Amino acid sequence: MDRAKQSKWLVALSLLMSTSLVSADWSALNMRQGVTEISRQVYDLHMMVLWVCVVIGIIVFSIMIYSMLVHRKSLGAVPATFHHSTTVEIIWTVLPIVILIAMAIPATTTLSAMYDAGEADIDIEVRGLQWKWQYTYLNDDPAKEVKFISSLLTPKDEIYNRAPKREHYLLDVDNELVIPINKKIRFLITSSDVIHSWWMPDFAVKKDAIPGFIHESWAIVETPGTYRGKCAELCGKDHGFMPIVVRAVEQAEYDDWLVAKQQAAADVFAIVGKEWSHEELMVEGEKVYTQACAVCHQSNGQGLPPAFPTLVGGAITIGPMEGHIDIVVNGKAGTAMQAFGAQLNAAQLAAVITYERNAWGNDKGDSVQPKEIHAMLGGQ
Amino acid sequence: MSEATNEAYETYYVPSDSKLPIMASIGIFLTVFGIGNVLNDMTAGAEHSIGGWILMVGGLLMGTTMFIWFSTVIKENHAKMYSQQMNRSFVWGMGWFIFSEVMFFAAFFGALFYVRVFGIDWIAGLGNRGPADVVYFENFVPAWPLLNTPNPELFPGADKPMGWFGLPLVNTILLVSSSVTLTIAHHGIKEGNRKKLITWLGITVALAVAFLVCQVLEYQEAYSHLGLTLNAGIYGTTFFLLTGFHGAHVTLGTFMLAVMLGRAIKGHFSDDDCFGFEAAAWYWHFVDVVWIILFFVVYVFGS
Amino acid sequence: MSAVIEENHHDDHHHGPAKGIMRWVYTTNHKDIGTLYLWLSFAMFLLGGAFALVIRAELFQPGLQIVEPEFFNQLITLHGLIMVFGAVMPAFVGLANWLVPMMIGAPDMALPRMNNYSFWILPFAFAMLSSTLFMEGGAPNFGWTFYAPLSTDFGPPSTTYFIFAVHLMGISSIMGSINIIVTILNLRAPGMTLMQMPLFVWTWLITAYLLIAVMPVLAGVVTMMLMDIHFGTAFFNAGGGGDPVLFQHIFWFFGHPEVYIMILPAFGVVSAIIPTFARKRLFGYSSMVYATASIAFLSFIVWAHHMFTVNMPLAGMLYFMYATMLIAIPTGVKVFNWVATMWQGSMTFETPMLFAIAFVVLFTIGGLSGLMLAIAPADFQYHDTYFVVAHFHYVLVPGSVFSIMAAVYYWLPKWTGNMYDETLGKTHFWLSFVGINILFFPQHFVGLAGMPRRIPDYALQFADYNMVSTVGAFLFGFSQIFFLFIVIKTIRGGKKATSRVWEGAHGLEWTIPSPAPYHTFTTPPKDLTEAHG
Numbered sequence A: 001m002d003r004a005k006q007s008k009w010l011v012a013l014s015l016l017m018s019t020s021l022v023s024a025d026w027s028a029l030n031m032r033q034g035v036t037e038i039s040r041q042v043y044d045l046h047m048m049v050l051w052v053c054v055v056i057g058i059i060v061f062s063i064m065i066y067s068m069l070v071h072r073k074s075l076g077a078v079p080a081t082f083h084h085s086t087t088v089e090i091i092w093t094v095l096p097i098v099i100l101i102a103m104a105i106p107a108t109t110t111l112s113a114m115y116d117a118g119e120a121d122i123d124i125e126v127r128g129l130q131w132k133w134q135y136t137y138l139n140d141d142p143a144k145e146v147k148f149i150s151s152l153l154t155p156k157d158e159i160y161n162r163a164p165k166r167e168h169y170l171l172d173v174d175n176e177l178v179i180p181i182n183k184k185i186r187f188l189i190t191s192s193d194v195i196h197s198w199w200m201p202d203f204a205v206k207k208d209a210i211p212g213f214i215h216e217s218w219a220i221v222e223t224p225g226t227y228r229g230k231c232a233e234l235c236g237k238d239h240g241f242m243p244i245v246v247r248a249v250e251q252a253e254y255d256d257w258l259v260a261k262q263q264a265a266a267d268v269f270a271i272v273g274k275e276w277s278h279e280e281l282m283v284e285g286e287k288v289y290t291q292a293c294a295v296c297h298q299s300n301g302q303g304l305p306p307a308f309p310t311l312v313g314g315a316i317t318i319g320p321m322e323g324h325i326d327i328v329v330n331g332k333a334g335t336a337m338q339a340f341g342a343q344l345n346a347a348q349l350a351a352v353i354t355y356e357r358n359a360w361g362n363d364k365g366d367s368v369q370p371k372e373i374h375a376m377l378g379g380q
Numbered sequence B: 001m002s003e004a005t006n007e008a009y010e011t012y013y014v015p016s017d018s019k020l021p022i023m024a025s026i027g028i029f030l031t032v033f034g035i036g037n038v039l040n041d042m043t044a045g046a047e048h049s050i051g052g053w054i055l056m057v058g059g060l061l062m063g064t065t066m067f068i069w070f071s072t073v074i075k076e077n078h079a080k081m082y083s084q085q086m087n088r089s090f091v092w093g094m095g096w097f098i099f100s101e102v103m104f105f106a107a108f109f110g111a112l113f114y115v116r117v118f119g120i121d122w123i124a125g126l127g128n129r130g131p132a133d134v135v136y137f138e139n140f141v142p143a144w145p146l147l148n149t150p151n152p153e154l155f156p157g158a159d160k161p162m163g164w165f166g167l168p169l170v171n172t173i174l175l176v177s178s179s180v181t182l183t184i185a186h187h188g189i190k191e192g193n194r195k196k197l198i199t200w201l202g203i204t205v206a207l208a209v210a211f212l213v214c215q216v217l218e219y220q221e222a223y224s225h226l227g228l229t230l231n232a233g234i235y236g237t238t239f240f241l242l243t244g245f246h247g248a249h250v251t252l253g254t255f256m257l258a259v260m261l262g263r264a265i266k267g268h269f270s271d272d273d274c275f276g277f278e279a280a281a282w283y284w285h286f287v288d289v290v291w292i293i294l295f296f297v298v299y300v301f302g303s
Numbered sequence C: 001m002s003a004v005i006e007e008n009h010h011d012d013h014h015h016g017p018a019k020g021i022m023r024w025v026y027t028t029n030h031k032d033i034g035t036l037y038l039w040l041s042f043a044m045f046l047l048g049g050a051f052a053l054v055i056r057a058e059l060f061q062p063g064l065q066i067v068e069p070e071f072f073n074q075l076i077t078l079h080g081l082i083m084v085f086g087a088v089m090p091a092f093v094g095l096a097n098w099l100v101p102m103m104i105g106a107p108d109m110a111l112p113r114m115n116n117y118s119f120w121i122l123p124f125a126f127a128m129l130s131s132t133l134f135m136e137g138g139a140p141n142f143g144w145t146f147y148a149p150l151s152t153d154f155g156p157p158s159t160t161y162f163i164f165a166v167h168l169m170g171i172s173s174i175m176g177s178i179n180i181i182v183t184i185l186n187l188r189a190p191g192m193t194l195m196q197m198p199l200f201v202w203t204w205l206i207t208a209y210l211l212i213a214v215m216p217v218l219a220g221v222v223t224m225m226l227m228d229i230h231f232g233t234a235f236f237n238a239g240g241g242g243d244p245v246l247f248q249h250i251f252w253f254f255g256h257p258e259v260y261i262m263i264l265p266a267f268g269v270v271s272a273i274i275p276t277f278a279r280k281r282l283f284g285y286s287s288m289v290y291a292t293a294s295i296a297f298l299s300f301i302v303w304a305h306h307m308f309t310v311n312m313p314l315a316g317m318l319y320f321m322y323a324t325m326l327i328a329i330p331t332g333v334k335v336f337n338w339v340a341t342m343w344q345g346s347m348t349f350e351t352p353m354l355f356a357i358a359f360v361v362l363f364t365i366g367g368l369s370g371l372m373l374a375i376a377p378a379d380f381q382y383h384d385t386y387f388v389v390a391h392f393h394y395v396l397v398p399g400s401v402f403s404i405m406a407a408v409y410y411w412l413p414k415w416t417g418n419m420y421d422e423t424l425g426k427t428h429f430w431l432s433f434v435g436i437n438i439l440f441f442p443q444h445f446v447g448l449a450g451m452p453r454r455i456p457d458y459a460l461q462f463a464d465y466n467m468v469s470t471v472g473a474f475l476f477g478f479s480q481i482f483f484l485f486i487v488i489k490t491i492r493g494g495k496k497a498t499s500r501v502w503e504g505a506h507g508l509e510w511t512i513p514s515p516a517p518y519h520t521f522t523t524p525p526k527d528l529t530e531a532h533g
């Protein structure tokens, strides 16, 4: 191929690259600076290393390109005969060492700062579950502990392109994690099934949630706002659908929110206490089912065997009530079936169990009252 | 090459086409496919499994092929088709094979080291991974051997650890002496004393078999009296996997030595041509060394 | 690839190749076996590439269009495994089989029957691995890194077959490597010292050592999985006192050296090609050897840089960060040596040279992004995003794969006796070069902007770059069909190649006729002045 042809290719290439660069919003090109002291340090470190790499790249490639342009046979270049030089070899060994040391120093400082968890103002347990997050605001008084599940809000229709995708597609959850600004929040990260990873880019926090262990990480958020992240460790089928949303608010707003949550938890007692009709249980049950169970057992109850068994005519589902309650409340260790006793309240449990026994052609006709479940769970 | 260039050149034997490798490939494939089938059916609770048959066919094919393969090599050797250089290839080959085995054991010793030194402390919130004030398994006390597992429902810990004094000590003595008797047998070859070779090699094989018998007794003891099972948590896990893989290697080594005994009786081996014997011997010494490490790490300082 | 039958008058092995398909099944000839490896590798490259194209097609737009998430995970797993174990590794073993004996003046590989065995295990292993797609519950769906407990307690039944497939690949690699080491150490032509060997031989000597050291560890870790799945052991279950992180340590103790297994032979290839077309001796031969050895040594002690987010203690984090950064030094030496070889040479730019130069540039880009990943605090932001995907594809595709293509163009005339068509070769190069950059460069950006890897669907802000990337993938992918065409065309005919083939080529393989006779160096060469360039 002659020179002219080659340069045509090069022009085409650079055009392609540059159109792709301008076609998108530049803010979507780089790491976020984030909203904590640490995240900004990380950003600076990233930029520093990036520029060093870019400069090294440019120098190395320029020398290569110069040599390719000038030392070519077609221009009559005659090959030199040197084949080593101790001096330059020492230089290009020592110089990189110096550069690396210069990078390692700030990296060490930042890393040490990140590992310094110290005394926190608020402790939040973050628990990864297939495929949602459970947040618990730890409190010395267990009655004041606030605990809820946070899962994907984006409807299936948007995912399967049957409805237009709205803003925050795949980055929206039903219950956000709410935290006050300028307080040291400690995240105690763990998991009940497989490894997940709690990643909040704006806080520069990414920590694996590993079953059997509790890992800590922390953040002091400086600016109020809603921040979005995702699960960052392959955790099975719906790994891509496990977003994280944190809303950082002023202290006062946080206090109000917390009280409201605590009140809501107390209200559940009232709901659990009352007598439910079969229809009420079925209506509530379908809601709970769609939200908590359908990811695995599918909305038609057929599951995805063999990973997720069908509930239609399933041995346990239409078997004795005790067995059914047991598997839903306690789950089955070592499988994806979680212990929902720790996630749902007694009313929801009763409803969903009743629903399963009477939906999709299952026709047991029986039902279980929240009160009974509550008693079984060891409630007063 | 280390020797001088003017040395007379010996032809390096390059065998012509061979049916053996493809048979061995099919054999090994059927073997593992069969095992996979058996295991899956076992775990799924199926009543019968065709895997056993596949495994049997594969195993037979594999066994036959290996038999023919090694016979061929021996015949070629006797036909003086191998040069010194060829023999060196076998020596190097065996050496690197043993190195790969060392690395296989290293993975399991590494796992044991990890859980003992870091893992169980970390589960209890000790050490410096994660916070000390909250732990996943409350009331879990790390200790080695780990008899009280974090989750006793899933992993009922062992009642008692396996001590080093009884069978394990006997086994150590058996194995160490077998290395000695094997060396004496080797001297037998070197001295051209066939009777000495056969006697001491025979004793070695007997010691090896005795070791295996003791190992089986020890496992029975573990299962029936100590509650020490594969399912007993990480102590049982590492105990059985390390000793089990060692046992598997002893079995293979015993087999090799038995074959060498057969060959010795048939009159093979001379002081300058006994690589088959030496390879088996190296393997045996390797297995022996692994045991010594095991004895200290798993038994003496592990219980 | 060559089907040349040569009359050989040595009394003890006068065999030319047998006829028909059985020639390939029974062969003990290093050239035949090399050819088999290369074809297997190419087939796997197409298969793994086809999976990649489905992945890219799904990611063309946000939303789920083509595959369900469950199947997507199976695709990425098989793509990763097949590319690593099926495409790149066998290709390098194939090159070693073809070239090592010719480069050191040996009659064949040291253990020819075992050589055949090493190869023929592989088709069975990959057949078993691929067949998992059709099993109940589907193929393995936990990524090529198969972290426990996703792969143990939560894996599909086909995991068992996956484990045994890995065992088979391991056995094959170990035997193959033993063969290569023994050949190099024992069969060099009399008088050839280690420091006279071509760099390709050196890099393979060290690679084979790495393989023998780490494949058994991989076998160990999958065996532990097998026990956890079927026998209730507790290696990776904290409930019994084990630890899922233990899995990652053992896996990466294999996994990190593994990535150098996929790049060291590439260094060897490039170190052969650049001097040829620069018509100038390789700069710093001995420092190249020492750098390769240092990289291999360091590769054993940096594994946990893949695990910065598992909450290692601070001291561990710092250690693994520093150790990882050190690898930039010997690798830099290599890059600088190549540049210095080109400097003041007399260069021409035939296809192999183009691929080799693209290798140096694009591998360096990938290496530099690797260095960024090594900075632990920043890796918290990069880890498990497309930035990592971009990094490793830059070192693997325009790295390892380009070097393989360079090698094929470079030695194809020696193998077949025919020259490939230079225009077609250059077209293939430029299509690949453009395609690969469109494919992987944008992934740096989406990664930094926060797109996690291993997801079938993504947030709207990543849409543009994913679209670009997919276009690049199809361009690059279909260019490889073109490559297949060029290779077949060359095998079937073309301008006859001379024995030296390239004006500036040095090495024993260029002293024998093209195509290389079925048996070469049945008596060792006397004249070693050609041994390395």
Ligand code: HEA
Residues within 6 Å of the ligand: A053, A056, A060, A095, A096, A097, A099, A100, C145, C259, C260, C262, C263, C305, C306, C324, C325, C327, C328, C329, C331, C332, C333, C335, C363, C364, C365, C366, C367, C368, C370, C371, C373, C374, C375, C379, C382, C383, C384, C388, C391, C392, C395, C396, C399, C400
């Ligand atoms: C051929 C394969 C290959 C190669 C050669 C490399 C080379 C390197 N890799 Fe890469 N890597 C992978 C394949 C490879 N990697 C794969 C497959 C993964 C992902 C696995 C998975 O999770 O699925 C991965 C992931 C990975 C991670 C984990 C990221 C994460 O998951 O969070 C890290 C972190 O440190 C890393 C670092 C490096 C470094 C420092 C090098 C160095 O060797 C690079 C050295 C080279 C240079 C630096 C450029 C040349 C040097 C100079 C020009 C000298 C001057 C330079 C300086 C002084 C800066 N790699």
Ligand code: HEA
Residues within 6 Å of the ligand: C045, C046, C047, C048, C049, C050, C052, C053, C055, C056, C076, C077, C079, C080, C081, C083, C084, C087, C088, C142, C143, C144, C145, C389, C393, C396, C397, C400, C401, C439, C453, C454, C455, C456, C473, C476, C477, C478, C480, C481
């Ligand atoms: C050497 C290794 C190697 C190679 C060569 C490649 C090549 C390619 N890879 Fe691969 N990739 C990995 C190793 C490799 N990859 C690994 C280890 C992972 C991680 C897996 C994991 O997360 O576990 C990964 C993950 C990975 C992802 C991320 C998936 C995710 O995280 O969700 C993506 C996405 O774009 C991708 C794309 C591609 C593409 C487009 C190519 C292209 O270069 C492919 C080129 C295409 C062809 C060669 C196709 C030719 C075929 C046709 C044109 C069709 C004809 C078909 C037939 C005849 C059957 N790869």
Ligand code: CUA
Residues within 6 Å of the ligand: A128, A131, A195, A196, A197, A231, A232, A233, A234, A235, A236, A238, A239, A240, A242
């Ligand atoms: Cu949870 Cu990924």
Ligand SMILES: [Cu+2]
Residues within 6 Å of the ligand: C255, C256, C259, C303, C305, C306
């Ligand atoms: Cu690595």
